[in-house]
Amino acid sequence: MKKQLPKMTELIDFRYFLIGVLVITGILQFFLMYGNVKGITYDFKPLQLATETVRSTKTVEDTVKTQQEQEKAANAIQPVYQFSEEVAKQRAAIVTTLFDYVLAVKQDVENSDEPVPLANQVAQLRKKFKSTDAAQMPIVFTDSQLEALLLQSKADLTRTSTQLSTLVEDFLQQPIRSENVFLAQNDIEAQIRGQLGYPDKIFNTVILIGRTSIIENETIDEEQTKKRKAQAKEAIEPTRILQGQIIVQEGQIVDNEAFRQLELLGMVSNKASLKPIAGLMILTLLQMVFLYILFERWDADGLKKRNALLVTIIVYSLSIVLMKFMGLVSSEFDVTVAFLYPTALATMLVRLLVDERTAILITVMTATSAGVIFQEGYSSVMQMEVALYIIFGGFASVFFLRSVEKRSHILQAVSVITLVNITFIAFYLLMTQSSYGLPELMFYLVAAILSALISGALTMGLLPFFESAFGLLSSLRLIELSNPNHPLLKKLLVETPGTYHHSIMVANLAEAACEAIGADGLLARVGCYYHDIGKTKRPTFFIENQLSGVNPHDSLPPETSAEIIIAHTTDGADMLRRYKMPQEIIDIALQHHGTSLLKFFVFKAKEAGKCIDEAKFRYPGPKPQTKEAAVISVADSVEAAVRSMKEPNAEKIQKLVRSIIDDRVQDNQFDECDISIKELKCIEHVLCESLNGIFHSRIEYPKDNK
Incomplete structure (x- = not known):
């Protein structure tokens, strides 16, 4: 798979490959999580018997009930009335005006030179009465009533006017509502009948004017009443159907009200809501978009990005499958089984196999998906305690796996994750404010410990499979390769002790320089251990292994010597491949000399007067492709040169x-890697400091004369 995968994936542009992988992952995730959001539906019909007890799976507002309660509250509000004091004065003034009209007609008659017939007086008075607003005094007097008024003396009319207007004004000082007007008119009539001083001939007319003068003086304030009704409606809390609330009991009839509530909850088959499905699609899309941005902007070679993407997706998908399985069995238990989920598994694997930034994103994505998968029937959106549990456990592993130099560091991280898990579960149990028995408390304690232990165990167990399948090189794998008991290192030590010592020295120099410029120091160190493994094929042809002082190159043509020296890079790469070493180590063996020139043998050939082909004296390369290979190429030459310096x-x-x-710069050896001049200056400084510490001046001890 490790050989076939690059061939298959390199045929596709990375962007299209990324989109294709994320689309497949998104579809897989959607269908795995679909059952957790589609909700529970029942094939009920109105007025049929319920075959099981139905509880609400969520909290929703019952808008119909809320509206009914609001209307009930509004109808209970009494109208707001407003009393008008001006009505009494206005009605008394109208009474006075009527009698003033009669007095005015009588005065006109007295002032007339000729007698005025009574009929003309009546007509003149009726004309004046018509000038009065009919809405204010809707009285239609008969001719006999008008004649009776005109026949009264001015004194009687004036007294009657004053007495009646005062009575009307006094009577209207009390509030009178529309429904009480008739009773009030009866009351004023009774008072008129009880008073003395009214002429007998106009007594009925006085009663008519008195009754008509009484109108409502306390009317409804529409604006204030409407405002109070609105306030009453606002004061009503929305009626909600609560999570877990029983809608209908098993064996009961599903009446219209229960069926309406089921429809509102989307729990009837033909009324199932599509909103949760759309929400899941948005969540999945959002997660895939973040993964797309992360890998699209990752500055690395295509194969490395492809492998990292596949590892990330596989780890994430396996996490969802594991959560889905646990979610299926969780309903059989009274405790929260989700707390057994290995919170840091996905985070640690991605952190060790890819990088820290991707691990953080996967932690958040896994926690979000877990919140949906583990949501119980009565959770509104997601199971937040499980999501936070995974986030805290995952972040703990990120912070405590920053430096992994041995597998025991994973165990140390597991102990921290255990402590974080226990702390979070303590928070959860306290916040629920529920009483738990000893068995439940023991379960949650064991769950927190097992979650962390499973995370560590599965990480160490799965790590070699991912490394082997995708040719990835983790820190733990590098630590294993640095073990002196590795067959190749033992071969290097036994057959080429000088090269072994040289490799150790170069490793120290390269690691310090790489760490100074932000490159992978551990990779550089391990790469140095194996970079000259090809010298074991012809150990005596390399000066550090010539212990006898005999140099076989003295008897060989320069071209042959150069061919033997140059072959150690390709020979080393072949040996590393046979031992199934990581590609990064093989690349360092091939690239640590780049395409540099063997100047010693070029000079030797020129001294012999030969016409040389310089290409035969250059390493085949390729040139260093990474910062680590570039640093090693410099450290390798520097260590050998300084060691030979007097x-x-x-x-x-x-x-x-x-x-x-x-x-190296002038020979264009760094043209194919992204190392900068500033970093080369930093490398120079670190190498000089390290070499000064190695080759420092030593104190000359005095000789013993004994």
Whole structure:
């Protein structure tokens, strides 16, 4: 698979490959989580018997009930009345005006030179009465009533006017509502009948004017009444159907009200809501978009990004499958089985196999998905306690797996995750404010411990499979390869002790330089251990292994010597492949000399007067492709050069290191990696400091004269 996968994936542009993988992952995730959001529906009909007890799966507002309660509250509000004091004065003034009209007609008659017939007086008075607003005094007097008024004396009319207007004004000082007007008119009539001083001939007319003068003086204030009704409606709390509330009991008839509530909850088959499905689609899309942005902007070579993407997706998908399985069996238990889920599994695997940033994103995605998958029937959106449980456990593993140099570091991280899990579960149990028995408390304690232990155990167990399947190189794998008991390192030590010592020295230099520029120091160290493994094929042809002082190159043509020296890179790569070493280590073995020139043998050939082909004296490459390979190429040459230097000091070492780096730059050896001039200066500084510490001046001890 490790050989076939790159061939298959490299045929597709990474962007299209990324989109395709994320689409497949999104579809898989959607269908795995679909059953958790589609809700429970029942094939009930109105007025049939319920075959089981139905509880509400969510809290929703019952708008119909709420509206009914609001209307009930509004109808209970009494109208607000407003009393008008002006009505009494207005009605008394109208009474006075009527009698003034009669007095005015009588005065006109007295002032007339000729007698005025009574009929004309009546007509003149009726005309004046018509000028009165009919709405204010809707009285239609008969001719006999008008004649009776005109026949009264001015004194009687004036007294009657004053007496009646005062009575009307006094009577209207009390509030009178529309429904009480008739009773009030009866009351004023009774009072008129009880008073003395009214002429007999106009007594009925006085009663008519008195009754008509009484109108409502306390009317409904529509604006205030409407405002109070609105306030009453607002004061009504919305009526809700609560999670877990029983809608209908088993064996009961599903009446119209219960069926309406089931429809509102979307629990009737033909009324199932599509909103949760749309919500799940949005969540899945959002997660896939974040993964797309993360990998699209990742600055790495195509194969590395493809492998990292596949590892991330597989780990995430396996997490969802595991959660789905646990979610299916959780309903059989009274405790929250989700707390057994290995909170840090996905985070640790992605952290070790990909990088920290991807691990953080996967932690959040896993927690979000877990909240949906583990949601109980009465959770509104998601099971937040489970989501937070996974986030805290995952983040704990991120923070405590920053430096993994041995498998025991995973166990140390597991202990921290255990503590975080226990702490969070303590928070959860306290916040629920429920009483738990000893068996339940023991379950949650054991669940917190098992969650962390399973996370660590599965991480260590699955890590080799991912490394083997995708050719990935984790920190733990590098630590294993650095073990001196590895067959290749033992072979290097036994057959080429000089090269072994040289590799150890180069490893120390390269690791320090890589860490100074932010490169992978551990990879550089392990790569150095194996970079010259090809020298074990012809150990005596390399000067550090020539213990006898005999140099076989002295008897060989320069071309042959160069061919033997150059072959150690390809020979080493072949040996590493046979031992199924990671590709990064093989690349370092091939690239640590780049396409540099074997100047010693070029000079030797020129001294012999040969016409040389310089290409035969260059390493086949490729040139360093990574910062680690570039650093190793410099450290390899620097260590060998300084070791051969007589009486090295700081100035000589700095001059030598600078000249080697400048020579590599001028020879274009760093053209294919992203190392900068600033980083090369930093590398120079670190190498000089390290070499000065190794080749420092030593105190000359006095000789013993004994």
